[in-house]
Amino acid sequence: MKIYADNAATTNITPEILDVMIPCLTENYGNPSSIYTLGMNALRSIEKARAQCAKAIGAKTNEIYFTGCGTEADNWAVKETARRLRRTKGKTGVITTNFEHHAILHTCEALAKEGFEITYLPVDSEGYISAEDVKNALTDSTAIVTIMYANNEIGTILPIAEIGKVCREKGVVFHTDAVQAVGNVPINVVEQNIDMMSVSGHKIHAPKGVGFLYSKNGLTLDRFIHGGAQERGRRAGTENTAGIVALGEAITIACEGITERAAKVAVLRDKLIRELSKIPASRLNGGTSSRLPGNINMSFIGIEGESLLLNLDLTGISASSGSACTSGSLDPSHVLLALGLPHEIAHGSLRLSINEYNTEEEIDYIIETVPRVVAKIRAMSPLWEELTQGKSGWERFAPLLSPKE
Amino acid sequence: MLYSDIVMEHFANPRNVGELENADGIGEVGNAKCGDIMKMYLKIDNNVITDAKFKTFGCGAAIATSSMATDMVKGKPVSEALKLTNKAVVEALGGLPAQKLHCSVLAEQAIRSALSDYYTRQGIDPLPIVGEVGECAGCS
Numbered sequence: 338m339k340i341y342a343d344n345a346a347t348t349n350i351t352p353e354i355l356d357v358m359i360p361c362l363t364e365n366y367g368n369p370s371s372i373y374t375l376g377m378n379a380l381r382s383i384e385k386a387r388a389q390c391a392k393a394i395g396a397k398t399n400e401i402y403f404t405g406c407g408t409e410a411d412n413w414a415v416k417e418t419a420r421r422l423r424r425t426k427g428k429t430g431v432i433t434t435n436f437e438h439h440a441i442l443h444t445c446e447a448l449a450k451e452g453f454e455i456t457y458l459p460v461d462s463e464g465y466i467s468a469e470d471v472k473n474a475l476t477d478s479t480a481i482v483t484i485m486y487a488n489n490e491i492g493t494i495l496p497i498a499e500i501g502k503v504c505r506e507k508g509v510v511f512h513t514d515a516v517q518a519v520g521n522v523p524i525n526v527v528e529q530n531i532d533m534m535s536v537s538g539h540k541i542h543a544p545k546g547v548g549f550l551y552s553k554n555g556l557t558l559d560r561f562i563h564g565g566a567q568e569r570g571r572r573a574g575t576e577n578t579a580g581i582v583a584l585g586e587a588i589t590i591a592c593e594g595i596t597e598r599a600a601k602v603a604v605l606r607d608k609l610i611r612e613l614s615k616i617p618a619s620r621l622n623g624g625t626s627s628r629l630p631g632n633i634n635m636s637f638i639g640i641e642g643e644s645l646l647l648n649l650d651l652t653g654i655s656a657s658s659g660s661a662c663t664s665g666s667l668d669p670s671h672v673l674l675a676l677g678l679p680h681e682i683a684h685g686s687l688r689l690s691i692n693e694y695n696t697e698e699e700i701d702y703i704i705e706t707v708p709r710v711v712a713k714i715r716a717m718s719p720l721w722e723e724l725t726q727g728k729s730g731w732e733r734f735a736p737l738l739s740p741k742e
Numbered sequence: 743m744l745y746s747d748i749v750m751e752h753f754a755n756p757r758n759v760g761e762l763e764n765a766d767g768i769g770e771v772g773n774a775k776c777g778d779i780m781k782m783y784l785k786i787d788n789n790v791i792t793d794a795k796f797k798t799f800g801c802g803a804a805i806a807t808s809s810m811a812t813d814m815v816k817g818k819p820v821s822e823a824l825k826l827t828n829k830a831v832v833e834a835l836g837g838l839p840a841q842k843l844h845c846s847v848l849a850e851q852a853i854r855s856a857l858s859d860y861y862t863r864q865g866i867d868p869l870p871i872v873g874e875v876g877e878c879a880g881c882s
Contacts, residue, residue: 641777643801644753651754669777680775717759719781720774720799 339653340699344540344631345489345517345690346657350583351542357586358544361579369576370567379578386585390549393592394534395525402550402558402568403581407516407537408440410550413561413572414512414533415444415483419453421559422480422510430479432456434466436675437485440535441514445483454478462677463624464491468499475503481510486518486534490672490688491623492632494522501530510556516540516548520591521599521629532556536588538580543587547580598693599630605691605700609633612704614739616711618724621739622673622686633689636678638734639721640685640714642669648710649687654703657688681720682737745802746836752806757813760795766863769855771875772848778804780852782812786860789820796852803842807849810834815853820860824872826853851875 341349350358361382367375369383383403391398404410415431422428433445435457445455456474460466471482482504487494497513504511512533515524520541526534533556538547552558564573606628610621613635622634637645642658649656658670669683689703715721724734745753762783772779778800785793794812798804811831815823828846832838838846855875861868 639799641800641804644805647750647753647802680777684774684777717756717797717805718799719770719779719797722797 338699338702339655340695340702341655342689342691342695342699342703343655343657344692345492345629345688347539347545348542348692349694350544351590353590354542354583354586358579358583361582365578369578370565379576382582383576383578386581389585389589390536391551393524393588394519394536394551395527396551397554399569400526400551400554402552402572403576403584404548404550404572405546405574405577407514407535407540407548409561410535410537410548411438411440411483411512411514412444413550413558414535414552415441415481416448417559417561418481418510418512418533418556419448420451421557423453426480428478428480430454430456430476432458432471432474432479432482432484434458434460434484434675436460436464436488436490436672437483438489438514438516441483441485442671453480458484460493460675463626464488464493464622464672464676465624465627466495466500468496468503471500472503472507475507475509479507479509481512483512483514486513486515486524487522487629488623488672489517490670490686491634491676492517492629492690493623494518494627494629496627497531498529501532504532505530517629519588520595521631523592523595526551526553536584538584538587541587541591543583544580547577547584549584602691602693602695603630605695605697606631606633609689609691609700609703610635613707616708618734618738619711620682620737622676622678629690631691631695633691634686635689636673636682636686637711637715638682638685638738639718639724640711641718642684642686644714645685645687645710648714649706652706652710654706657690658686678737679734681724682734743839743841745806745839748834748836749803749806749838752809752835753802756805756809758795758809758816759797761797762793762795765795765856767856767858767860769852769857769859769875771851771855772800774799777801778845778848780804780808780848782808782852782856784815784853784856784860786820791815791818791820791823800845800848801842803838803845804848806835807831807838807845808852811846811849811853820857823853824857826850 365378367379369380516537532553534551539545618638673683765783766786767784770781781797783795796808798808828850831846858868858872
């Protein structure tokens with residue numbers, strides 16, 4: 338059986354989305370900046386997609402700027418807003434959290450080298466942060482607050498509307514990376530006090546290589562990519578027509594019937610969490626009070642994440658340990674360390690991210706396979722041996738593990 | 743990141759997994775913080791390594807290098823095992839991704855650590871023969 342359970346990394350392009358892409362590649366291939374019919378047709382389809390994206394998040398059409406990916410939108414929003422507000426108002430502060438995606442964390446590190454002061458608000462042991470925490474961190478020199486809508490590794494959903502409210506009261510620009518949230522959580526940028534928001538196409542069944550930045554009207558948005566006059570002079574580069582059209586279609590589908598779909602996926606998620614928690618010395622990472630419907634993140638003590646993933650791959654299951662962007666690096670997940678977990682637990686994590694295309698049969702196969710694979714790896718782990726023999730203080734991990742019957 | 747076919751084969755079917763009850767030398771290197779721990783057991787008769795086993799906590803490369811390194815010293819005289827380098831393990835595995843090279847160093851050090859233990863048990867100072875047994879540079 339082949340099971341794809343890494344939908345937070347990327348998703349398949351569905352047939353209905355592929356259908357709207359093909360004509361952009363074969364018939365309406367004109368450059369959208371060209372004046373003849375072929376070009377104008379391409380431009381028309383881009384503007385239709387822009388309207389679809391705006392509608393899906395409660396924005397106005399002229400508040401959507403297409404980008405090459407979610408990461409670009411993050412870089413653009415945070416860097417250019419911070420730089421502009423330092424230039425015009427002398428503001429040098431950037432507030433974020435310590436468990437953002439690297440698209441934000443590394444952007445903030447780059448800004449720190451330019452002299453900005455970055456505040457990394459710590460999340461609690463469940464992976465949440467409150468609007469009060471943000472409010473207390475705001476100062477007169479804060480240029481921008483950037484806090485993710487939902488975490489990519491542990492799926493916790495943050496109180497974005499409340500955070501947006503405290504920022505607005507203080508007159509501070511609020512940006513959110515909503516790459517994981519879009520299509521899983523109902524989003525309305527007006528009701529939720531969001532000034533800027535990043536979205537990626539390939540997490541919601543559009544292809545890789547397209548995303549958008551929402552930037553509220555009235556907010557100055559400086560150019561990030563210089564060149565031609567595309568995207569109303571804000572983002573140069575010939576438009577990825579097929580990708581943009583796919584994104585418009587994908588976000589429309591993703592945001593329709595979101596509640597029913599999320600509820601259906603959450604039932605499978607909860608079954609996985611319930612059953613995998615029966616594995617000895619395991620724990621669920623991230624709280625359950627507000628969590629993405631398809632996110633499961635478990636740690637199995639005494640094993641290392643990569644060997645777990647490679648073994649699961651041998652059984653036909655594609656999963657991840659933390660974020661795909663981190664695989665290949667030697668460090669344990671910064672998100673799990675942000676929860677205060679020791680390395681022994683942070684190293685042995687498994688993220689399963691499911692969606693509406695995963696079947697009950699697949700979930701049962703995962704439930705049957707993971708305990709077997711965990712036992713196999715533990716049998717050859719000297720760390721597990723030490724822990725079970727009580728050599729190196731097994732007790733200290735006990736409070737962090739799921740209670741067993 | 744790409745693993746070679748040989749690495750994947752050793753990962754999927756690791757050789758020499760387990761413990762040796764009457765081992766003549768046991769070595770352990772690495773730590774949980776760095777994400778890799780290798781424990782190796784050697785059976786040595788008349789200065790020849792007659793059996794080798796390992797237990798490893800770590801990534802795919804850590805398991806594959808443990809498997810390959812134990813295979814490479816099995817049946818060899820101790821003097822030859824002492825010459826085993828991480829480079830030889832990497833070559834035998836058909837290469838390793840750059841960020842995983844430290845696993846091969848750890849495998850080399852695990853063998854040396856077990857040999858060091860062997861000499862100590864014989865009442866011989868291992869330092870002049872085996873040298874310092876270090877951990878991987880990235881794990882300080």
